[in-house]
Amino acid sequence: MNKLLVHGGTRLRGEIWASGSKNSSLPILAAVLLCDGTVTISNLPVLEDVITFKELLAALGVKVIAYDGGNLEVDPRCANSLTAPYELVRKMRASILVLGPMLTRYGQANVSFPGGCAIGSRPVDLHLRGMEAMGAKIEISDGYIRATCSNRLIGTRIALSSVSVGATENLMMAAVLADGTTILENAAREPEILDLANCLNRWGARISGAGTNRIIIEGVDKILGGGFEVMSDRIETGTYLAAAVATRGKMKISRTDPTILDAVLKKLAETGARIKFGNDWIEIDAENRRPRSVNVHTAPYPGFPTDMQAQLTAVNSIAEGIGIVEETIFENRLMQVQELNRMGANIAIAGNSAVVTGVDRLKGARVMASDLRASASLVIAGLVADGETLVEEIYHIDRGYEGIEEKLCSLGAKIKRVNQ
Numbered sequence: 565m566n567k568l569l570v571h572g573g574t575r576l577r578g579e580i581w582a583s584g585s586k587n588s589s590l591p592i593l594a595a596v597l598l599c600d601g602t603v604t605i606s607n608l609p610v611l612e613d614v615i616t617f618k619e620l621l622a623a624l625g626v627k628v629i630a631y632d633g634g635n636l637e638v639d640p641r642c643a644n645s646l647t648a649p650y651e652l653v654r655k656m657r658a659s660i661l662v663l664g665p666m667l668t669r670y671g672q673a674n675v676s677f678p679g680g681c682a683i684g685s686r687p688v689d690l691h692l693r694g695m696e697a698m699g700a701k702i703e704i705s706d707g708y709i710r711a712t713c714s715n716r717l718i719g720t721r722i723a724l725s726s727v728s729v730g731a732t733e734n735l736m737m738a739a740v741l742a743d744g745t746t747i748l749e750n751a752a753r754e755p756e757i758l759d760l761a762n763c764l765n766r767w768g769a770r771i772s773g774a775g776t777n778r779i780i781i782e783g784v785d786k787i788l789g790g791g792f793e794v795m796s797d798r799i800e801t802g803t804y805l806a807a808a809v810a811t812r813g814k815m816k817i818s819r820t821d822p823t824i825l826d827a828v829l830k831k832l833a834e835t836g837a838r839i840k841f842g843n844d845w846i847e848i849d850a851e852n853r854r855p856r857s858v859n860v861h862t863a864p865y866p867g868f869p870t871d872m873q874a875q876l877t878a879v880n881s882i883a884e885g886i887g888i889v890e891e892t893i894f895e896n897r898l899m900q901v902q903e904l905n906r907m908g909a910n911i912a913i914a915g916n917s918a919v920v921t922g923v924d925r926l927k928g929a930r931v932m933a934s935d936l937r938a939s940a941s942l943v944i945a946g947l948v949a950d951g952e953t954l955v956e957e958i959y960h961i962d963r964g965y966e967g968i969e970e971k972l973c974s975l976g977a978k979i980k981r982v983n984q
C-alpha cells in the first residue's frame with residue numbers, strides 16, 4: 565500500500581500552478597450524459613475520482629474517444645445502460661450526479677444508493693424530493709435508487725430546505741431537458757455550480773442565476789455538447805497556501821482564481837501572512853513568521869469551505885494562541901484531530917468544534933486519516949514536524965490532489981511515495 569513519507573522542517577518556497585477542479589470536473593462529467601453530440605472536456609485533473617467517473621461513464625456505454633489525463637473526448641450517444649453499479653458508486657459518492665442527467669434524458673435511471681461516508685451520513689433526500697417534484701417516480705429497492713418518469717420531467721419551482729451543492733447540481737442538470745421552466749430556490753452558490761452552468765449553457769442549455777441562491781433553468785429539447793475547460797481547483801490552491809503559512813514559507817500559485825477564495829485568503833491573512841494577487845495568481849509570504857491562531861466557522865459558499873477546515877486546523881496546531889475551528893456542514897469531519905494530537909498537537913474536541921492550542925513543535929509520527937482533506941492536513945503537519953511522518957492510506961489524497969508530491973518537492977519539501 566502506498567504511503568507518503570514526509571521529512572519535516574523545510575520552508576516551502578517557489579511557484580506552482582493550480583490543477584483543474586475536482587469538484588467541478590465530476591458534475592461536468594455527469595453532464596456529458598445529457599448531450600446529443602460529442603463532448604471534449606479539458607483541464608481535468610489527473611485524479612482517482614476523475615478516472616473512476618470516466619469508468620462509470622464507460623460502464624453506462626459512453627464511448628471514450630480520446631483521453632490523455634487532462635483532456636477527455638467522449639461520445640455519449642452510444643450510452644446503453646441505465647444502471648450506475650454499486651462497485652463504482654461505492655468508490656465515489658459523486659456518482660449520484662448521474663441520476664438527474666440519465667433520468668431527464670432517458671426517462672429512467674438506476675443508481676446504487678450512496679451510503680454514508682467517513683465524514684457523515686450524507687443523505688441524498690434533497691436530490692430525490694426535487695426530482696419527485698418534477699414528476700419522477702422514485703423507488704428504493706435492493707440498495708438501488710430507481711427513478712422513472714413517464715414522458716419528460718416537468719419544470720417546477722423547487723425550494724431546497726437546506727443548502728446542498730450536490731442536490732443543486734443534480735436538479736439543475738435534470739431541469740436542462742425538462743418540459744418548461746424550473747426555479748431552484750435556496751440553491752447552493754459554490755463556484756463549481758457556476759462552472760457547471762457555464763458549461764451547460766455553452767452546450768446549449770438555458771440557465772440563469774447560477775452563483776446566486778435562485779437558479780432559473782428553461783428546459784430545452786436537446787443539448788448538443790461541445791468543448792469546455794474546467795475551472796481551477798480552489799481547494800487545492802487553498803491547501804498549498806495553508807502549507808506555506810504552516811511552514812513559514814513563500815509561494816506563488818498561478819492559473820488560479822483569487823476571487824473565489826475570499827474567505828480562505830481572509831483567514832490566511834489573519835494568521836499574519838502577507839497576500840498579494842492578480843487576475844490568475846496568488847502570492848503568499850509567511851516567511852520567518854509564526855502564524856497566529858485563527859477562529860474558523862465553516863459555511864456554504866461564500867463562507868469558509870468545509871473542504872479547507874482540516875488544513876486550517878493543522879495551521880492552528882502550530883500557531884501562536886488558541887483557535888476554535890467549528891464544523892457546521894458535516895457531523896463527523898474532525899477526524900484529523902486525533903492524528904494531529906498523536907503528532908504532539910494540543911487539540912480538544914467540544915461538540916462540533918476543535919479547540920486548538922498552538923504548540924511550538926510537532927513530532928513526526930505514523931498517521932492515517934480516513935478522508936481526503938483530513939489526509940491533506942496530516943501532510944501539512946508532517947511538513948512542519950520534527951523528523952519523519954508516514955502518512956498512510958494515501959489513496960484518499962490521490963482522490964483530490966494531482967501530483968501532490970511532485971508539486972511539494974518543487975517547493976522544496978522532502979516528501980516521497982513509499983511502498984512499505
Ligand code: UD1
Pocket residue numbers: 586587588590658684685686687688689690691692726727728729730731752756870871893894895
Ligand atoms: C460537495 C463537495 C464536497 C464538499 C461539500 C460541501 C463535490 C463532489 N463534493 O459535496 O467536497 O465538502 O459539497 O461544500 O462537489 N444534505 C442533505 N440532503 C441531501 C444532500 C445534502 O441533508 O440530499 C446535507 C449533507 O448531509 C451535508 C450538507 O447537506 O450536511 C451539505 O452537503 P452537500 O452540499 O450536498 O455536499 P456534497 O454535494 O455531497
